Amino acid sequence: xxxxxxxxxxxxxxxxxxxxIAAMGGHAERMVEQAVAALVNVxxxxxxxxxxxxxxxxxxxxxxxxxxxxxxxxRQPMATDLREIVGAIRISADIERVGDLxxxxxxRVASVDGRQPNSLFRGIExxxxxxxxxxxxxxxxxxxxxxxxxxxxxxxxxxIDAMYTSLFRELLTYMMEDPxxxxxxxxxxxxxxNIERIGDHATNIAETIYYIVTGxxxxxxxxxxxxxxxxxxxxxxxxx
Amino acid sequence: xxxxxxxxxxxxQAWAARLSRNRWLLGASVLAVLAVYFFxxxxxxxxxxxxxxxxxxxxLPTDAGRQPADAGAAIxxxxxxxxxxxxxxxxVADPLIIFDHSATIVHxxxxxxxxxxxxxxxxxxxxxxxxxxxxxxxxxxxSGQVAADAVDYTEKLPVERTYRVSAxxxxxxxxxxxxxxxxxxxxxxxxxxxxxxxxxASHELRTPLASIAGFIETLRGPARNDAAARxxxxxxxxxxxxxxxxxxxxxxxxxxxxMKPYLGPGTEVDLRQTIDSVIDSLGPLAGxxxxxIEREFANGPLVVPGDRDELFQVFENLLExxxxxxxxxxxxxxxxxxxxxxxxxxxxxxxxxxGPGIAEEHIPRITERFYRVDVESSRTxxxxxxxxxxxxxxxxxxxxxxxxxxxxxxGAAFTVHLPAR
Ligand SMILES: Nc1ncnc2c1ncn2[C@@H]1O[C@H](COP(=O)(O)OP(=O)(O)O)[C@@H](O)[C@H]1O
Ligand SMILES: [Mg+2]
Numbered sequence: 235x236x237x238x239x240x241x242x243x244x245x246x247x248x249x250x251x252x253x254x255i256a257a258m259g260g261h262a263e264r265m266v267e268q269a270v271a272a273l274v275n276v277x278x279x280x281x282x283x284x285x286x287x288x289x290x291x292x293x294x295x296x297x298x299x300x301x302x303x304x305x306x307x308x309r310q311p312m313a314t315d316l317r318e319i320v321g322a323i324r325i326s327a328d329i330e331r332v333g334d335l336x337x338x339x340x341x342r343v344a345s346v347d348g349r350q351p352n353s354l355f356r357g358i359e360x361x362x363x364x365x366x367x368x369x370x371x372x373x374x375x376x377x378x379x380x381x382x383x384x385x386x387x388x389x390x391x392x393x394i395d396a397m398y399t400s401l402f403r404e405l406l407t408y409m410m411e412d413p414x415x416x417x418x419x420x421x422x423x424x425x426x427x428n429i430e431r432i433g434d435h436a437t438n439i440a441e442t443i444y445y446i447v448t449g450x451x452x453x454x455x456x457x458x459x460x461x462x463x464x465x466x467x468x469x470x471x472x473x474x
Numbered sequence: 475x476x477x478x479x480x481x482x483x484x485x486x487q488a489w490a491a492r493l494s495r496n497r498w499l500l501g502a503s504v505l506a507v508l509a510v511y512f513f514x515x516x517x518x519x520x521x522x523x524x525x526x527x528x529x530x531x532x533x534l535p536t537d538a539g540r541q542p543a544d545a546g547a548a549i550x551x552x553x554x555x556x557x558x559x560x561x562x563x564x565x566v567a568d569p570l571i572i573f574d575h576s577a578t579i580v581h582x583x584x585x586x587x588x589x590x591x592x593x594x595x596x597x598x599x600x601x602x603x604x605x606x607x608x609x610x611x612x613x614x615x616x617s618g619q620v621a622a623d624a625v626d627y628t629e630k631l632p633v634e635r636t637y638r639v640s641a642x643x644x645x646x647x648x649x650x651x652x653x654x655x656x657x658x659x660x661x662x663x664x665x666x667x668x669x670x671x672x673x674x675a676s677h678e679l680r681t682p683l684a685s686i687a688g689f690i691e692t693l694r695g696p697a698r699n700d701a702a703a704r705x706x707x708x709x710x711x712x713x714x715x716x717x718x719x720x721x722x723x724x725x726x727x728x729x730x731x732x733m734k735p736y737l738g739p740g741t742e743v744d745l746r747q748t749i750d751s752v753i754d755s756l757g758p759l760a761g762x763x764x765x766x767i768e769r770e771f772a773n774g775p776l777v778v779p780g781d782r783d784e785l786f787q788v789f790e791n792l793l794e795x796x797x798x799x800x801x802x803x804x805x806x807x808x809x810x811x812x813x814x815x816x817x818x819x820x821x822x823x824x825x826x827x828x829g830p831g832i833a834e835e836h837i838p839r840i841t842e843r844f845y846r847v848d849v850e851s852s853r854t855x856x857x858x859x860x861x862x863x864x865x866x867x868x869x870x871x872x873x874x875x876x877x878x879x880x881x882x883x884x885g886a887a888f889t890v891h892l893p894a895r
């Protein structure tokens with residue numbers, strides 16, 4: 235039997251894991267926010283900072299992996315605790331990916347000169363706001379464990395897809411108007427795609443939290459995906 | 475630390491200013507009192523006396539009043555009893571959270587609940603406030619490195635707000651700590667408004683200004699003696715200045731809604747009455763456009779928490795759009811219905827027109843600033859492209875959602891989901 239003392243040290247270890255997850259999450263939220271700000275304001279200094287900051291998340295993920303494995307080996311956790319620990323490993327991997335996506339956006343700042351129409355930048359900002367709201371809501375659910383709020387997170391997913399599809403169309407229009415737009419708009423397109431992917435990782439995290447709390451897989455609801463594969467602009471021939 | 479504006483020279487105002495300058499001290503001391511309430515047993519009179527003494531101390535000139543540790547110790551020594559700690563925390567207007575050595579929330583006042591969704595006693599603060607600077611603040615105070623510290627903290631979503639957050643230990647060895655959030659969004663607003671104005675308005679105002687300048691030149695040159703042309707040009711110039719004025723109004727009101735702090739708790743809005751008066755105020759516009767407005771209101775009380783002026787503007791903007799852009803449909807229906815949809819019971823207000831509708835690809839974008847499906851038709855309708863961004867900001871502040879459904883050629887329906895309390 236474990237003594238009371240050991241049990242509470244064990245609790246401390248579990249708490250430490252979730253605290254590190256939250257700190258990583260906060261860091262990733264900040265990185266994405268700043269990457270988008272750097273893109274919209276063409277701020278190369280800020281972009282560099284974001285690229286540097288990514289190291290913190292790589293380090294965070296390694297630490298959580300190590301700690302989690304040590305806990306599993308030493309404590310041989312059962313049921314709830316085991317889900318908590320495995321969940322931490324999964325969530326930190328998703329957060330680390332979010333950081334990578336933020337970094338990718340920051341890297342593209344160098345290739346965009348800010349002369350593209352304002353509406354594109356506003357669109358990217360709006361897309362990023364949706365993705366960041368989703369990430370924030372998910373990490374808030376991690377704090378509160380109120381999984382009944384996860385439904386709202388899914389609604390956001392649809393909004394993000396719709397927004398991405400619309401931006402995609404607008405970017406295509408500019409590229410067709412003037413070939414000189416093709417290079418910068420392609421970079422913006424990748425930025426938009428990266429931001430949209432952040433939403434996917436937020437959804438993954440939501441699913442993991444649902445599993446941690448309930449012990450069940452989140453019920454699947456509908457087929458995912460944007461509609462950009464179907465977009466055809468007037469005057470072009472649909473690809474077969 | 476606080477906004478002691480110019481011209482506060484009369485006595486009462488000076489006191490008020492001093493009080494507000496000393497509010498941190500006051501807050502800290504009130505908390506010390508609170509801690510005593512938690513951890514010792516004392517009578518209510520002593521508490522009242524102690525609070526009176528605190529208020530008096532706060533009125534003293536700042537230097538004399540700056541003795542937080544002493545004041546705290548004195549009160550603790552006299553001891554208190556049976557005071558509701560919650561009342562005290564509630565008396566502090568700023569969001570305030572008391573937590574323990576493991577950063578677990580012990581108590582949060584109403585202002586904190588209103589400001590930060592999803593707080594609950596027992597929740598970990600370091601899980602909720604994840605921003606790097608907040609993590610550093612909590613780590614510093616909990617590790618005992620410092621007894622008090624403060625950082626600037628900005629929350630971008632759902633509504634941008636900036637706080638000066640101070641953390642400190644409560645009393646002596648109580649094992650409790652406190653965070654107090656002072657909202658600085660108002661102070662930041664001026665900066666932000668300037669930046670916004672440069673970013674948005676300079677671009678949007680340039681076109682009407684250029685056209686006015688062009689007409690002035692024509693009026694002084696080629697059209698100098700052409701009375702008919704002069705009238706026509708003056709009319710165009712008047713339209714342009716009208717447009718600029720509307721743009722400035724809309725930008726200012728957008729900045730205002732964007733930067734206003736969270737909604738105060740407690741106010742309620744009667745949807746039936748509010749929407750009736752929106753319909754009345756838009757009667758003339760509807761008449762001019764040949765649009766009939768139909769109502770379909772559910773029975774019973776239709777009341778939601780919120781700010782009446784703000785919601786009035788929401789429905790006004792939506793109904794105005796319906797009358798303008800949906801003009802060809804000849805009628806607009808406004809309905810209020812209870813919604814049990816999913817996790818948020820409340821009311822759905824739907825404004826539906828039967829005009830040309832909005833193509834699918836524009837729907838996700840039309841709440842962005844200056845986004846217009848068709849720039850020309852927005853201009854002829856005296857639009858600024860800001861109406862729906864204002865709607866969206868106000869709804870975010872109300873924790874409400876906007877959903878837009880439309881089929882091209884059949885009209886558009888804008889539904890506002892307002893959560894009941
Ligand atoms: N009921 C509607 N039917 C069709 N289009 C609409 C409707 N409401 C809004 N829109 C489109 O959305 C755009 C943005 O609306 P809004 O933000 O109110 O700006 P404004 O009316 O000043 O142009 C409008 O320019 C119009 O193209
Ligand atoms: Mg409008």
